Amino acid sequence: MSRVRLYLSALAVLLASTACSATSDVAAPLAVAAPVARNSLIFIAPTLQPVLQRLTSGLLYTSESDYPFVYFRHAGVNHPPVSPLSAAEFRSLLGIAADKQIEIITLDEFFARHIERIDPYDSVGVARVPRYRLLRETLRTSLAHTVVYRVGTIAIDCYAVGFNWRGELEGLTTISIET
Numbered sequence: 001m002s003r004v005r006l007y008l009s010a011l012a013v014l015l016a017s018t019a020c021s022a023t024s025d026v027a028a029p030l031a032v033a034a035p036v037a038r039n040s041l042i043f044i045a046p047t048l049q050p051v052l053q054r055l056t057s058g059l060l061y062t063s064e065s066d067y068p069f070v071y072f073r074h075a076g077v078n079h080p081p082v083s084p085l086s087a088a089e090f091r092s093l094l095g096i097a098a099d100k101q102i103e104i105i106t107l108d109e110f111f112a113r114h115i116e117r118i119d120p121y122d123s124v125g126v127a128r129v130p131r132y133r134l135l136r137e138t139l140r141t142s143l144a145h146t147v148v149y150r151v152g153t154i155a156i157d158c159y160a161v162g163f164n165w166r167g168e169l170e171g172l173t174t175i176s177i178e179t
Contacts, residue, residue: 047073048142048170055135059128061158061174062113069135072159074169081163084145090159093169096151103150110148110160111136139171146171154179 049071056069076093077085085093087102096102114132118125139146143162151157156178161171 064177067175072173
């Protein structure tokens, strides 16, 4: 992974820490091991887990039912690809049955219901827009080739994932109920 990508990831973590410590939903400042220069070497947190758990604390993915975001990491790839995994590659990697439908969408499409399509009279929803925006941008800037895989119908497993600096698939998963 390029040095520029590492610095962008560090910036995203620092922005996340600043934004989270200022919100009322998250009381404690973010404590993460961001990239830090020591003796000309860069040390990087092994995963985004603490960052993503802090950013998703108290947030739900709303559909016909509300589900929490859950941290997800799959170490089976171990090489950074040049593009997102295809639906077939994702199916094979996670061992998803052949009869399950898989759709790939962008992060913008996935988070639109919480960022762009908010009822302006829903004061709680409007107040949380900056948190969803920060979550989306943290995923986008901290991981390479970030997309959302939607697996199944009706109770759809959603994987908002990309590749970390080690080439592992990492991100969040949740469920969207759509009848």
